[in-house]
Amino acid sequence: MTRLAATATAPANFALSKYWGKRDAALREPSVPSLSVCVEGLTATATVRFHREPGPDRCTLQGRPADARTLARVRRVLDAVRSRSTGLGFAEVRSESDFPVAAGLASSAAGLAAVAGAAWCAAGLASDSLDAMALVARLGSGSACRSIHGGFVAWEPGPHGSRVYPVAPPEHWPLELCIVQVSGTPKEVGSTEGMEHALRTSPMWEAWLRQAPEDFAAIARAVSEKDFAALTALAEANCLLMHATTITARPAVFYLNPTSLEVLDAVLRIRRGGLFCFFTMDAGPNVKVFCPPGLGDDLADALRAELGEAVLIRRSRVGGGLRLLRGDP
Ligand code: DP6
Numbered sequence: 001m002t003r004l005a006a007t008a009t010a011p012a013n014f015a016l017s018k019y020w021g022k023r024d025a026a027l028r029e030p031s032v033p034s035l036s037v038c039v040e041g042l043t044a045t046a047t048v049r050f051h052r053e054p055g056p057d058r059c060t061l062q063g064r065p066a067d068a069r070t071l072a073r074v075r076r077v078l079d080a081v082r083s084r085s086t087g088l089g090f091a092e093v094r095s096e097s098d099f100p101v102a103a104g105l106a107s108s109a110a111g112l113a114a115v116a117g118a119a120w121c122a123a124g125l126a127s128d129s130l131d132a133m134a135l136v137a138r139l140g141s142g143s144a145c146r147s148i149h150g151g152f153v154a155w156e157p158g159p160h161g162s163r164v165y166p167v168a169p170p171e172h173w174p175l176e177l178c179i180v181q182v183s184g185t186p187k188e189v190g191s192t193e194g195m196e197h198a199l200r201t202s203p204m205w206e207a208w209l210r211q212a213p214e215d216f217a218a219i220a221r222a223v224s225e226k227d228f229a230a231l232t233a234l235a236e237a238n239c240l241l242m243h244a245t246t247i248t249a250r251p252a253v254f255y256l257n258p259t260s261l262e263v264l265d266a267v268l269r270i271r272r273g274g275l276f277c278f279f280t281m282d283a284g285p286n287v288k289v290f291c292p293p294g295l296g297d298d299l300a301d302a303l304r305a306e307l308g309e310a311v312l313i314r315r316s317r318v319g320g321g322l323r324l325l326r327g328d329p
Pocket residue numbers: 014015017018019020028034108109140141142143144191192193281282283
């Protein structure tokens with residue numbers, strides 16, 4: 001039965017093993033496998049309402065009309081849903097997130113996952129087909145596919161297209177984290193452009209393609225064995241190699257800024273002081289610092305002591321995935 005309107009919420013996800021590079025840009029097929037965690041407290045909520053008549057799709061983001069780029073991403077998701085159903089015309093989409101958009105806090109992943117989930121449900125498609133829903137979400141933004149299943153999620157390229165699958169639920173290893181918000185302003189070079197530029201111009205690209213699958217396998221093993229020491233070494237190295245591809249691109253792109261580097265330095269000091277933790281960063285200056293379950297308060301105190309009030313620290317933990325709020329008006 002076609003429902004026509006639905007609302008869904010989806011979390012941000014942070015990669016421990018990064019998606020960086022596409023083997024097929026139009027289909028957003030990744031060059032390398034990635035593994036991420038969905039996190040609590042950074043959530044996007046989207047409502048999608050399909051009409052029967054054809055027409056241009058409309059989309060608001062945080063209450064304002066979406067720019068052309070965002071609208072194009074949303075439309076790719078809507079088109080994929082429309083192609084799996086019948087009699088669906090244009091859509092009205094409303095998306096809100098409770099954290100800064102485009103500041104390296106995975107807002108596009110959460111937003112497009114929520115749009116995909118809401119559109120899927122509004123079209124009356126089976127709400128338990130999370131794998132298919134995830135592959136639709138990735139057409140809007142690759143990393144969005146990892147915000148559908150909760151907990152630890154993998155996304156792997158394959159000969160017949162990529163595959164998204166849950167690796168472990170949040171309860172398996174409820175890691176905690178502090179998000180050190182160095183900046184809340186939109187980044188200058190988006191991930192799409194950053195990875196494309198690195199792929200075309202960085203002499204480090206070949207090294208990335210060789211190393212990333214190895215890191216992914218070892219990170220999946222560390223997660224399955226709950227080996228925090230192994231995960232620390234692997235996740236930091238994987239993140240820094242990803243950043244090395246943009247720093248060595250021509251011209252260079254820096255997602256880290258001087259404050260990000262101070263945060264990384266603080267994490268190393270905190271670790272030397274005996275508190276288990278590691279950092280990761282995405283295509284923006286903010287830093288995510290993970291610690292074992294139960295140590296989040298200690299980590300937040302230690303980061304505050306090192307960094308003072310100059311940065312904003314948000315606490316979070318590994319959490320669930322998409323939630324469909326059915327039959328919304
Ligand atoms: C650095 O999913 O934003 O966060 O598919 O071009 O929309 P597009 O890219 P996007 O890239 C995310 C890259 C990353 C690493 C990751 O999340 O794995």
